[in-house]
Amino acid sequence: MTMINLDGFFKSAFTVDNVIFGFDEGDLKVLLIKRGEEPFEGQWGLPGYFVKENENLDQAAVRTLEELTGLRKVFLEQVATFGGVDRHPSGRVITVAYFSLIKINQYTIQPSSIAQHAEWVSIKDAKNLAFDHGDILKACFNRLKLLVRTRPVGFELLPPKFTLTELQHLYEAILETDLDKRNFRKKILSMNLLIDLDETQEGVAHRPARLYKFDKKKYDELLADGFSFELKESRRKIAEHLQN
Amino acid sequence: MTMINLDGFFKSAFTVDNVIFGFDEGDLKVLLIKRGEEPFEGQWGLPGYFVKENENLDQAAVRTLEELTGLRKVFLEQVATFGGVDRHPSGRVITVAYFSLIKINQYTIQPSSIAQHAEWVSIKDAKNLAFDHGDILKACFNRLKLLVRTRPVGFELLPPKFTLTELQHLYEAILETDLDKRNFRKKILSMNLLIDLDETQEGVAHRPARLYKFDKKKYDELLADGFSFELKESRRKIAEHLQN
DNA sequence: TCGAATTAGTGTAAACCTTACACACTGAAA
DNA sequence: TTTCAGTGTGTAAGGTTTACACTAATTCGA
Numbered sequence: 001m002t003m004i005n006l007d008g009f010f011k012s013a014f015t016v017d018n019v020i021f022g023f024d025e026g027d028l029k030v031l032l033i034k035r036g037e038e039p040f041e042g043q044w045g046l047p048g049y050f051v052k053e054n055e056n057l058d059q060a061a062v063r064t065l066e067e068l069t070g071l072r073k074v075f076l077e078q079v080a081t082f083g084g085v086d087r088h089p090s091g092r093v094i095t096v097a098y099f100s101l102i103k104i105n106q107y108t109i110q111p112s113s114i115a116q117h118a119e120w121v122s123i124k125d126a127k128n129l130a131f132d133h134g135d136i137l138k139a140c141f142n143r144l145k146l147l148v149r150t151r152p153v154g155f156e157l158l159p160p161k162f163t164l165t166e167l168q169h170l171y172e173a174i175l176e177t178d179l180d181k182r183n184f185r186k187k188i189l190s191m192n193l194l195i196d197l198d199e200t201q202e203g204v205a206h207r208p209a210r211l212y213k214f215d216k217k218k219y220d221e222l223l224a225d226g227f228s229f230e231l232k233e234s235r236r237k238i239a240e241h242l243q244n
Numbered sequence: 245m246t247m248i249n250l251d252g253f254f255k256s257a258f259t260v261d262n263v264i265f266g267f268d269e270g271d272l273k274v275l276l277i278k279r280g281e282e283p284f285e286g287q288w289g290l291p292g293y294f295v296k297e298n299e300n301l302d303q304a305a306v307r308t309l310e311e312l313t314g315l316r317k318v319f320l321e322q323v324a325t326f327g328g329v330d331r332h333p334s335g336r337v338i339t340v341a342y343f344s345l346i347k348i349n350q351y352t353i354q355p356s357s358i359a360q361h362a363e364w365v366s367i368k369d370a371k372n373l374a375f376d377h378g379d380i381l382k383a384c385f386n387r388l389k390l391l392v393r394t395r396p397v398g399f400e401l402l403p404p405k406f407t408l409t410e411l412q413h414l415y416e417a418i419l420e421t422d423l424d425k426r427n428f429r430k431k432i433l434s435m436n437l438l439i440d441l442d443e444t445q446e447g448v449a450h451r452p453a454r455l456y457k458f459d460k461k462k463y464d465e466l467l468a469d470g471f472s473f474e475l476k477e478s479r480r481k482i483a484e485h486l487q488n
Numbered sequence: 489t490c491g492a493a494t495t496a497g498t499g500t501a502a503a504c505c506t507t508a509c510a511c512a513c514t515g516a517a518a
Numbered sequence: 519t520t521t522c523a524g525t526g527t528g529t530a531a532g533g534t535t536t537a538c539a540c541t542a543a544t545t546c547g548a
Contacts, residue, residue, distance in 0.1 A: 003282055006335045010297040011255035014327075014338065038247055053254040053336070057327035081325040081340050083258070083301035091250045092297065094258060094338075096325050165496075182498070183536070200543095206494040207543035232535085409525075426527070427507065450523040451514035 012083075015095045016060045017048040017133065019079070019140035020069065022104030022120055023157040028173040029104065029120040030137065031068070032129070036117060039089045040130030044121060046137065047114060048095060061098040068115050070108050075101040075156040079143050080136075087132045099140035101156035123173075148174050152193060152229050155214040161197060163209035164188065171231070187231065193219050256327075259339040260304045261292040261377065263323070263384035264313065266348030266364055267401040272417040273348065273364040274381065275312070276373070280361060283333045284374030288365060290381065291358060292339060305342040312359050314352050319345040319400040323387045324380075331376045343384035345400035367417075392418050396437060396473050399458040405441060407453035408432065415475070431475065437463050 020031040032044040049064040051057065057078065066072050076098055083094040109115055126137060147153050154170050155162075168184050188194065194212040201208035219229075264275040276288040293308040295301060301322065310316050320342055327338040353359055370381060391397050398414050399406075412428050432438065438456040445452035463473075 003334045006257050006337065009257045009294045011257050012295075013250045013253045013255050014258075050253045051256075051327070054329060056329055057325065057338070078324060080322060081301065083295070083340070085298060085300055090247045093250065094301070096327070163496085180537075181496090182538085185497080186499095187535090204495080205545045207496050207545090209496055407525090424508075425525090426509080429526080430528095431506090448524080449516050451516090451525050453525055 012092045012094050013050060015048045015050050015093055016057060016064060017046045017082075017095045017097050017136055018061060018065055018068070019046060019097060019099040019137055020065065021099065021101050021123075021140075021144060021157065022107065023170050023173065024104045024120065026169045026173065028123045028170075030123055030126050031107075031118055032121045032126060033114055034117045034119065035130055043128060043130045044126065044133075045130035046097075046133045047118065051096075057096050061096075061100075065098075065100055067112050068110060068118060069102060070110050071102055071106060075153055077143075077147075079140050082132055082136060084132060095136070097136045097140060099143060101144075101153060103157065103159055105159060144174055145176075149231050150229060152214065152219060161199070161211040161213055163201060163211060165209055167212075191229070193222075193229075256336045256338050258295040258301075259292045259337055260295060260301060260308060261290040261326075261339045261341050261380055262305065262309055262312070263290060263341060263343040263381055264309065265343065265345050265367075265384075265388060265401065266351065267414050267417065268348045268364065270413045270417065272367045272414075274367055274370050275351075275362055276365045276370060277358055278361045278363065279374055287372060287374045288370065288377075289374035290341075290377045291362065295340075301340050305340075305344075309342075309344055311356050312354060312362065313346060314354050315346055315350060319397055321387075321391075324383050326376055326380060328376065339380070341380045341384060343387060345388075345397060347401065347403055349403060389418055389420075393475050394473060396458065396463060404457055405443070405455040406457075407445060407455060409453055411456075435473070437466075437473075 018031075022029045022031065031047065033047050035041055035043055035045050047064065047068050049060065049067075051060040055063065058076075061076055061078070062072070065074065065076060077100075079097045079099050081094060081096045083092075085092065087093065087095075104120065109118070123137075123141065128134070129137060144153075148171065154167065154174070157170060158166060164185055165181075167188065168179055168181065171184070172179055193215050195215045197211045197213055199211045201211065262275075266273045266275065275291065277291050279285055279287055279289050291308065291312050293304065293311075295304045299307070302320075305320055305322070306316070309318065309320060321344075323341045323343050325338060325340045327336075329336065331337065331339075348364065353362070367381075367385065370378075372378070373381060388397075392415065398411065398418070401414060402410060408429055409425075411432065412423055412425065415428070416423055437459050439459045441455045441457055443455045445455065
């Protein structure tokens with residue numbers, strides 16, 4: 001049997017770039033690296049790693065995420081591949097972008113050298129990134145917006161126990177819009193995907209809110225029955241938004 | 245300024261694989277290649293091409309699509325990248341999957357060697373593909389299903405003049421469900437995105453249907469105003485579907 | 489301990505959208 | 519002239535989304 005010989009074809013270095021989202025203090029954040037060397041020294045960039053000869057792309061993404069955050073088994077999904085000829089000044093490097101959602105308070109700084117320069121940056125402040133990382137971040141943020149409306153991934157960003165207000169703020173941060181409190185609660189609660197823990201917040205200087213957790217078991221059951229999680233943004237509010 | 249030296253890192257060959265959808269005789273089809281050589285000789289595979297040193301991924305996809313179909317300026321979008329270590333028997337080959345939508349009657353067979361073995365295969369019959377092309381096709385089909393509900397891409401698959409029944413059949417083929425004729429028409433026409441051409445079909449052995457064309461100009465205007473094209477599948481029908 | 493501050497929690501009516509459903513019309517072919 | 523095949527049309531019921539404002543619980547400081 002004759003096989004294709006790959007020697008004659010162009011080969012490129014390739015990396016995975018991780019867009020790691022977290023949510024803290026009502027603000028959606030990304031874990032960025034302050035670059036300590038050229039190119040783009042001093043600028044923010046995404047954590048990126050060369051893929052090894054013997055590992056799959058997904059494996060590389062999982063491995064590097066763990067090296068950086070210490071976390072395993074988090075939400076992680078491939079988004080897109082960026083392969084512009086001139087995207088890397090040192091030569092051709094094709095990068096596969098992954099995005100992940102982590103609970104920011106579970107994040108612990110790791111001993112790896114790159115992690116020393118990692119910082120959570122508000123998505124609003126994540127500008128002027130190195131390479132084409134601005135484009136990559138944008139693609140991942142768009143994907144998150146899309147995903148959050150059709151699958152209950154928001155819970156990946158919240159601590160196990162959360163209040164409805166926190167959940168609403170999360171959605172508002174991701175969708176970049178305001179939501180009506182009563183309608184939001186009605187909608188979320190009507191899905192029966194939250195377990196009311198019969199506990200309340202502690203240490204807040206106001207009426208404490210009830211705590212809920214996400215009922216993953218119930219969701220998996222409903223999924224199997226053809227249920228579709230759908231959380232809509234107000235169309236009117238989108239339209240208003242676009243006018244600004 | 246010190247730069248990273250890429251020589252030390254593993255490099256891989258890169259291809260683009262094209263999932264080219266067409267619609268004909270009420271049936272959604274994919275353009276596949278009957279493989280004339282090992283590996284997977286005799287099986288169907290996606291048209292795939294190595295990416296060149298000096299071209300971007302999108303350029304490679306556009307170029308190869310034209311080489312195969314003779315068509316330029318068609319709908320083309322990157323879907324996902326497949327980089328399993330063992331996906332290609334000859335060595336590491338990472339492939340970036342693109343999907344495109346073409347008007348099947350504009351397709352003309354090209355002189356390229358690969359095009360000689362190209363055939364339109366109904367999506368239902370596209371099984372047992374070479375490599376991981378089955379997974380790739382599935383990913384692209386899922387993306388098409390998603391896209392068709394939120395953007396008016398269906399028209400890319402139809403001839404410039406079409407009947408409402410043809411449009412409905414197209415949606416039914418993509419969404420793999422039945423739609424109610426009256427409700428479908430009501431919904432589509434209420435968007436005001438179709439121009440009634442005041443012409444009718446010819447050469448059919450029954451009452452001829454009116455012909456319409458897609459009003460792209462209007463759509464672009466509406467888009468700018470925050471309009472969102474949204475065509476929903478009946479939830480009940482989805483649920484029924486899942487039970488089968 | 490009282491009042492102010494802060495955030496939590498709740499219901500309804502109107503508008504809008506989606507669904508289910510059946511029959512008369514047109515033109516070609518026999 | 520009848521049959522065949524597919525086109526084209528309306529409505530009522532049910533469900534979803536929207537807009538909107540006040541009372542409840544707790545801490546803090548005076």
